[in-house]
Amino acid sequence: MLANCANESCNRQLHSFTEGRLFQFEVVSISLAASETPAPFDEKPKRETVHFWLCGRCAASFTLVLEPARGLKLVSVSDENCRPAESSECSSNLMQS
Numbered sequence: 001m002l003a004n005c006a007n008e009s010c011n012r013q014l015h016s017f018t019e020g021r022l023f024q025f026e027v028v029s030i031s032l033a034a035s036e037t038p039a040p041f042d043e044k045p046k047r048e049t050v051h052f053w054l055c056g057r058c059a060a061s062f063t064l065v066l067e068p069a070r071g072l073k074l075v076s077v078s079d080e081n082c083r084p085a086e087s088s089e090c091s092s093n094l095m096q097s
């Protein structure tokens, strides 16, 4: 289950949690049938904790986001700042200013 890197194009095998980065998400699953009929008291939305692991190499450049609609998403860390391809531009911009 949690045996490989969450990056599908990497899929590196997990050997130790000391390597890479472990992500924990809480997933609330609601039965679709519950919207049609009043849910019995014991059918509360289930809260599940899921774990994903990124190997050290992937964790350096990616982070994981779990979106309720789309599921697990691999997000490039550099997107939050400068993309790797644009990093030279970014630094030159800094020098110009």
Ligand SMILES: [Zn+2]
Binding pocket: 005, 006, 007, 010, 011, 012, 054, 055, 056, 057, 058, 059
């Ligand atoms: Zn990886």
